[in-house]
Amino acid sequence: MLKNLAEKLRSAHSVVLSTHRQCDGDGLGAQIALFHGLRKLGKAVRIVNVDRPSRKYSYLETDRWIDVFVPAVVKIEATDFALILDTNDGRLVEPLFSELQKSCREVLFIDHHPLLTKGPQPTSGSIIDISAASTGELCYQLLQLLGVELDATIARAIYTSVVFDTQLFRFVKSAPQTHLICADLLKYERHPEEVHRHLFATYTVEKMMFLARAVSNVEYLANERIAFIPLRAEDFTPKSGLDRDESGDIIDQIMNIGSIEIAALLREDGPNTYKLSLRSRGKIEVLTLAESFDGGGHSFASGAYIIGRFDDLRFRIINALEEMVPPLAVTSHVTPRRLAP
Numbered sequence: 001m002l003k004n005l006a007e008k009l010r011s012a013h014s015v016v017l018s019t020h021r022q023c024d025g026d027g028l029g030a031q032i033a034l035f036h037g038l039r040k041l042g043k044a045v046r047i048v049n050v051d052r053p054s055r056k057y058s059y060l061e062t063d064r065w066i067d068v069f070v071p072a073v074v075k076i077e078a079t080d081f082a083l084i085l086d087t088n089d090g091r092l093v094e095p096l097f098s099e100l101q102k103s104c105r106e107v108l109f110i111d112h113h114p115l116l117t118k119g120p121q122p123t124s125g126s127i128i129d130i131s132a133a134s135t136g137e138l139c140y141q142l143l144q145l146l147g148v149e150l151d152a153t154i155a156r157a158i159y160t161s162v163v164f165d166t167q168l169f170r171f172v173k174s175a176p177q178t179h180l181i182c183a184d185l186l187k188y189e190r191h192p193e194e195v196h197r198h199l200f201a202t203y204t205v206e207k208m209m210f211l212a213r214a215v216s217n218v219e220y221l222a223n224e225r226i227a228f229i230p231l232r233a234e235d236f237t238p239k240s241g242l243d244r245d246e247s248g249d250i251i252d253q254i255m256n257i258g259s260i261e262i263a264a265l266l267r268e269d270g271p272n273t274y275k276l277s278l279r280s281r282g283k284i285e286v287l288t289l290a291e292s293f294d295g296g297g298h299s300f301a302s303g304a305y306i307i308g309r310f311d312d313l314r315f316r317i318i319n320a321l322e323e324m325v326p327p328l329a330v331t332s333h334v335t336p337r338r339l340a341p
């Protein structure tokens with residue numbers, strides 16, 4: 001319960017915050033918000049992540065507040081609490097996670113992803129609330145319970161979490177809480193459009209050309225209800241100036257095709273090393289497939305890091321997707337045209 005966590009934090013002196021690897025707008029916004037909120041309460045707070053945030057998040061002053069963990073170089077001092085945001089899978093925070101378990105009295109997750117059906121479970125006392133559309137919303141509630149007064153910096157960070165994970169309010173689940181929280185945040189965040197621009201209007205001509213190439217390589221299957229998007233390492237030449245996480249934009253673009261039920265993006269990150277991303281329109285769950293590759297995520301948006309050969313993985317993924325999409329109902333209103341004898 002968030003209330004219990006707030007109680008524990010009230011008496012804590014030191015807190016270290018982290019998030020999953022390939023950190024994103026939700027995890028970063030949540031940790032920047034908690035960082036400033038807990039500092040207001042006089043806590044010694046530090047953010048340590050396993051990788052560097054993409055440049056587009058620099059408006060949150062990520063360079064100033066976030067340390068990147070380098071084993072044997074960056075030390076984690078004895079700390080009361082480690083709070084890991086936007087994941088409940090410690091493997092996505094390694095090798096830092098093992099280090100935190102040694103140096104922190106308690107390591108807890110604050111997250112909105114479903115628990116893995118196979119794989120590690122979160123530490124007890126963790127807050128996992130899948131009704132939240134973003135982890136930032138849980139941090140908002142936690143800061144409320146702690147009596148921290150919002151300010152422009154905290155509001156901007158939480159607003160970043162929300163608009164990133166909901167993709168500008170396209171995926172808000174059913175609860176009104178996301179909009180109610182934002183209504184409060186907008187009393188302090190006077191330029192929300194700036195946040196939208198930082199997060200979404202980040203294209204360059206190079207990137208648009210990269211997207212054009214990628215889009216032309218997409219395979220459409222099962223009457224254009226499945227899309228398979230291959231991305232090879234050579235697509236990410238240093239000249240392209242692209243961060244690997246920008247590849248996520250392609251799958252979101254492809255999901256804008258009305259007929260597509262599921263899309264899979266297979267991105268080559270190194271020799272025989274891939275990241276799989278899965279998206280579903282909302283009828284077919286895609287978490288099980290991600291879990292079959294030791295991945296995780298949400299029911300309708302999930303992913304996995306995979307070792308294997310491209311052709312084998314492509315074959316396995318496409319087969320699985322084809323099995324997941326039910327056959328089309330036979331349409332009776334179409335009368336086959338016959339040629340006159």
Ligand SMILES: [Mn+2]
Pocket residue numbers: 026027086112133134135165
């Ligand atoms: Mn999230």
